[in-house]
Amino acid sequence: MSVKVSMKVNGKPVSAEIEERTLLVTFIRENLRLTGTHVGCDTAQCGACTIHMNGKAIKSCSIVAMQAEGADILTIEAVAHPDGTLHPMQAAFKENHGLQCGFCTPGMVMNALDFAKSHPSPTEHEVRESLEGNLCRCTGYHNIVKSIMAGARAMAGTK
Amino acid sequence: MTPSLIGARIARKEDYRFLTGSGQYTDDVALPHQTYASFVRSPHAHANIRRISIDKAKRAPGVVAVYTGGDLAAAKVGGLPCGWLITDVNGQPMKEPPYPSLALDKVRHVGERVAVVIAETASQARDAAELVEVDYQPLAAVASGAKARGGPALHEIAPDNTCYVWAIGDKNAVDAAFAKAAHVTKLEFVNNRLIPNAIEPRAVNAVYSRADDSTTLYVASQNPHVERLLMTAFVLGLPETKVRVVAPDVGGGFGSKIYLYAEDVVCTWAARQLARAVKWTSDRSEAFVSDAHGRDHVTVAELALDKDGKFLAMRVRTTANLGAYLSTFASCIPTILYATLLAGQYTTPHIYCEVTAVFTNTTPVDAYRGAGRPEATYVVERLVETAAREIKMDPAELRRKNFIRQFPYQTPVALLYDTGNYEATLSAAMKMADVAGFKERREQSLRRGKLRGLGYACYIEACGIAPSNVAGSLGARAGLFEAGEIRVHPTGTVTVFTGSHAHGQGHETTFAQVVADRLGLGMEQVDIVHGDTSKVLFGMGTYGSRSIAVGGTAIVKALDKIVAKGRKIAAHLLEASEADIEYDRGVFKVGGTDKQKTFGEVAFAAYVPHNYPLDKLEPGLNENAFYDPTNFTFPAGSYVCEVEVDRETGASQIVAFTAVDDFGKVINPMIVEGQVHGGLAQGIGQALTEGCAYDETGQLLTGSFADYCIPRANDLPLFKVDTRETPCTHNPLGVKGCGEAGAIGAPAAVMNALTDALGVKDLSMPATAQKVWQAMIRA
Numbered sequence: 001m002s003v004k005v006s007m008k009v010n011g012k013p014v015s016a017e018i019e020e021r022t023l024l025v026t027f028i029r030e031n032l033r034l035t036g037t038h039v040g041c042d043t044a045q046c047g048a049c050t051i052h053m054n055g056k057a058i059k060s061c062s063i064v065a066m067q068a069e070g071a072d073i074l075t076i077e078a079v080a081h082p083d084g085t086l087h088p089m090q091a092a093f094k095e096n097h098g099l100q101c102g103f104c105t106p107g108m109v110m111n112a113l114d115f116a117k118s119h120p121s122p123t124e125h126e127v128r129e130s131l132e133g134n135l136c137r138c139t140g141y142h143n144i145v146k147s148i149m150a151g152a153r154a155m156a157g158t159k
Numbered sequence: 160m161t162p163s164l165i166g167a168r169i170a171r172k173e174d175y176r177f178l179t180g181s182g183q184y185t186d187d188v189a190l191p192h193q194t195y196a197s198f199v200r201s202p203h204a205h206a207n208i209r210r211i212s213i214d215k216a217k218r219a220p221g222v223v224a225v226y227t228g229g230d231l232a233a234a235k236v237g238g239l240p241c242g243w244l245i246t247d248v249n250g251q252p253m254k255e256p257p258y259p260s261l262a263l264d265k266v267r268h269v270g271e272r273v274a275v276v277i278a279e280t281a282s283q284a285r286d287a288a289e290l291v292e293v294d295y296q297p298l299a300a301v302a303s304g305a306k307a308r309g310g311p312a313l314h315e316i317a318p319d320n321t322c323y324v325w326a327i328g329d330k331n332a333v334d335a336a337f338a339k340a341a342h343v344t345k346l347e348f349v350n351n352r353l354i355p356n357a358i359e360p361r362a363v364n365a366v367y368s369r370a371d372d373s374t375t376l377y378v379a380s381q382n383p384h385v386e387r388l389l390m391t392a393f394v395l396g397l398p399e400t401k402v403r404v405v406a407p408d409v410g411g412g413f414g415s416k417i418y419l420y421a422e423d424v425v426c427t428w429a430a431r432q433l434a435r436a437v438k439w440t441s442d443r444s445e446a447f448v449s450d451a452h453g454r455d456h457v458t459v460a461e462l463a464l465d466k467d468g469k470f471l472a473m474r475v476r477t478t479a480n481l482g483a484y485l486s487t488f489a490s491c492i493p494t495i496l497y498a499t500l501l502a503g504q505y506t507t508p509h510i511y512c513e514v515t516a517v518f519t520n521t522t523p524v525d526a527y528r529g530a531g532r533p534e535a536t537y538v539v540e541r542l543v544e545t546a547a548r549e550i551k552m553d554p555a556e557l558r559r560k561n562f563i564r565q566f567p568y569q570t571p572v573a574l575l576y577d578t579g580n581y582e583a584t585l586s587a588a589m590k591m592a593d594v595a596g597f598k599e600r601r602e603q604s605l606r607r608g609k610l611r612g613l614g615y616a617c618y619i620e621a622c623g624i625a626p627s628n629v630a631g632s633l634g635a636r637a638g639l640f641e642a643g644e645i646r647v648h649p650t651g652t653v654t655v656f657t658g659s660h661a662h663g664q665g666h667e668t669t670f671a672q673v674v675a676d677r678l679g680l681g682m683e684q685v686d687i688v689h690g691d692t693s694k695v696l697f698g699m700g701t702y703g704s705r706s707i708a709v710g711g712t713a714i715v716k717a718l719d720k721i722v723a724k725g726r727k728i729a730a731h732l733l734e735a736s737e738a739d740i741e742y743d744r745g746v747f748k749v750g751g752t753d754k755q756k757t758f759g760e761v762a763f764a765a766y767v768p769h770n771y772p773l774d775k776l777e778p779g780l781n782e783n784a785f786y787d788p789t790n791f792t793f794p795a796g797s798y799v800c801e802v803e804v805d806r807e808t809g810a811s812q813i814v815a816f817t818a819v820d821d822f823g824k825v826i827n828p829m830i831v832e833g834q835v836h837g838g839l840a841q842g843i844g845q846a847l848t849e850g851c852a853y854d855e856t857g858q859l860l861t862g863s864f865a866d867y868c869i870p871r872a873n874d875l876p877l878f879k880v881d882t883r884e885t886p887c888t889h890n891p892l893g894v895k896g897c898g899e900a901g902a903i904g905a906p907a908a909v910m911n912a913l914t915d916a917l918g919v920k921d922l923s924m925p926a927t928a929q930k931v932w933q934a935m936i937r938a
Contacts, residue, residue: 021282033189034180035180035186036180036182037180038184038359038410039186039360039440039442040359040443041442041864042442042443043443043863043864045863046864048358075180076179076180077179079180080178080179084179086175086178086179090178093178094170094171094174094175097171097829099174099177100833100837101357101358101359101409101410101663102173102174102177102410102663103184103357103359103410103411104358104410106178106180129873131873132871134872135358136358137356137357137358137413137840137841137869138358138833138837139833139837139840140836140838140840140870140875140901141840141870141871141875142875142877142878144872145872145877
């Protein structure tokens with residue numbers, strides 16, 4: 001069975017006829033061709049698919065696209081300034097070598113952006129807790145933790 | 160003069176695309192007329208296939224084709240080859256059973272491919288794969304390496320499930336040394352099977368063009384040229400000229416993406432049958448049963464010491480579980496890359512190691528970060544630490560007493576260490592870790608109800624496996640060189656083509672630092688290209704921490720040729736003799752004068768050769784080089800781990816981890832530290848959280864991230880890392896490689912710390928809270 005879905009993605013209204021069972025992440029990657037959102041597992045463990053739905057970080061592999069009907073979706077592609085300048089959180093990841101292969105990175109950044117809203121100056125422990133749902137196999141998290149601590153402070157400073 | 164870029168912490172050139180979602184991984188590649196493949200996999204560990212019925216699947220909506228092993232056999236598609244021939248103790252070649260890409264009459268592990276369905280959409284392919292009916296006759300299975308030899312036979316050519324029995328060292332000399340030893344330390348342990356789990360699952364997208372009979376294969380690979388060589392020469396019988404392999408952005412490898420996999424072969428072959436693009440992207444559940452696993456050794460190890468604590472000899476017997484088939488480099492991991500490292504950092508004069516490699520009904524095992532060297536380090540460093548406790552000597556002191564201090568050093572297990580300074584890394588690590596204050600910290604922990612332990616690991620590794628002719632005499636079926644090309648453009652910018660492949664290591668930055676520094680250019684003037692057989696002249700790819708030592712040196716060799724030609728051009732422009740031209744980082748100068756030409760001026764003259772010695776010199780500035788090292792490099796280091804164990808629950812926490820490594824010359828310390836952090840995380844994962852488990856029937860019990868626990872942020876501490884530089888003596892950069900060190904040294908350091916905390920002799924990995932709690936109860 002196919003169904004029509006409509007939502008706002010990165011500020012633009014989108015709609016498509018899709019199979020009912022289409023996951024939100026599949027809709028984003030395959031229908032919209034926004035391939036910055038990744039799929040690293042099939043059990044909602046890795047967090048590579050993290051996006052923002054109505055301002056909150058969610059794993060886009062764990063809902064079907066229909067559940068996002070009418071929602072406001074933000075993906076990694078629209079985080080940087082339109083002129084290409086990195087967002088302070090993205091810049092902090094670059095500055096602190098918070099990424100290696102880059103595959104988990106979009107999910108890390110999307111999760112960190114949401115976390116930083118409520119934690120303008122997080123402790124190491126708070127950042128590690130916030131990464132409960134995001135797996136990285138490259139960095140040992142060391143520099144991701146440093147990136148998020150620095151990014152959160154930078155975001156608070158630029159508000 | 161600008162400061163040198165060698166040793167500079169330069170932020171990575173590749174980060175921007177990854178941070179903005181514009182990386183291009185294999186699954187992001189969408190081709191016109193794309194189809195999708197779904198594999199039907201065996202649910203049995205061992206079974207005869209009586210019949211495969213594909214009619215229903217063929218009639219399902221959107222299905223384009225369904226193929227089975229019979230189709231591949233009829234098309235004479237070859238089996239997957241093994242790249243290293245091991246010769247056994249009797250001089251006989253190892254047993255090499257056929258490894259078909261789709262099973263023929265028998266399946267030998269859960270997850271083995273039985274059929275493939277290709278459809279217009281991914282979900283149609285999946286739905287139709289459910290309709291393939293396979294009539295299996297289940298057989299008794301064996302999953303444990305230790306039980307393999309008496310278990311049901313997997314392959315006709317190996318009735319006792321033994322691939323080979325191999326040995327190295329002088330057994331008689333070792334036995335004699337043990338006979339006169341004042342003390343013998345003996346340990347039996349399992350080096351737990353690991354599942355690599357790069358966060359990007361494997362993926363392949365193959366497309367065939369009838370217009371020019373060419374095939375292009377996008378694949379998440381660490382070595383696209385090797386993939387092409389194996390695919391064309393050994394499996395599909397196609398000319399290399401007609402096959403292009405592209406490994407675009409690759410989301411981590413850790414060894415698991417070195418190999419030629421059956422899915423790559425099937426998609427490539429199917430694309431040629433259908434003249435359509437065929438894509439397969441592994442889901443995580445498939446990755447757990449189909450990506451090559453790592454480790455899985457059962458070992459009995461003994462160390463003989465004299466009355467003063469000098470090591471006299473080491474005797475090691477290992478059974479290595481290779482899984483159901485020989486993966487691409489499986490055979491050399493528990494032999495050439497394992498037993499040769501058993502000298503560690505010590506002067507042990509006699510070492511004997513015997514390895515029995517067996518087949519079992521499990522996923523094939525191959526190189527995983529460290530590949531043999533973590534297993535060797537675990538043997539050596541657990542033995543040394545345990546011996547120190549038994550003879551009541553400080554473990555650091557016992558190590559110091561036995562350190563190799565004269566270089567070059569010939570070990571009794573074939574390797575020639577060129578250089579090292581083990582005292583330097585150990586004393587630095589002890590200082591950074593404040594070993595002197597440990598006693599006090601232990602007492603504080605005790606007052607809080609926690610047991611605290613400290614453990615060392617002083618590892619050595621052999622990187623950049625080489626030279627090719629020696630490796631060939633030991634059974635390698637491939638070269639071990641690397642290729643590089645420097646293409647200078649008319650305005651003086653440079654494109655560098657390297658056969659190394661980056662999938663997280665940051666070559667686009669590190670290699671650019673090497674080139675920009677030598678040519679006096681800005682980082683933005685140098686671009687690194689890798690991962691495409693149509694662009695890069697050749698390559699052996701990235702594995703065994705070889706990229707900077709072998710791939711980087713190939714680039715330096717090409718740079719030498721660029722500078723040599725530039726010198727001739729500059730001599731002409733400056734009306735001087737070539738012998739008088741001095742070159743330093745982008746400036747050609749007539750010695751003793753202020754006459755000079757910049758690299759950019761020389762490059763321009765090469766491409767606009769108006770004032771140019773055309774009678775003696777070709778225009779253009781483009782050079783390539785192949786580099787085959789004369790020896791391995793030998794990174795080494797000292798790790799100190801401190802753990803705290805909760806006496807109520809057995810939960811352990813790493814409270815401090817210090818790593819001081821000697822990687823030779825460091826090009827970009829920020830990137831090197833990142834490599835160490837990542838390696839440590841995987842090594843700590845092996846010690847504490849990761850353990851691949853099969854039940855007795857060969858069913859995988861740890862088939863998801865919920866059951867197989869790769870470390871999460873909360874499982875790890877902030878690491879204290881530093882380096883000491885003893886430059887490698889046989890490559891021009893003085894580099895050794897840093898990719899695997901953390902995973903090699905960490906498991907022994909953690910387990911030495913845990914056994915110290917608990918006061919037990921041994922504890923098996925992964926040391927979960929349950930195991931630690933049980934050990935406390937027993938202690």
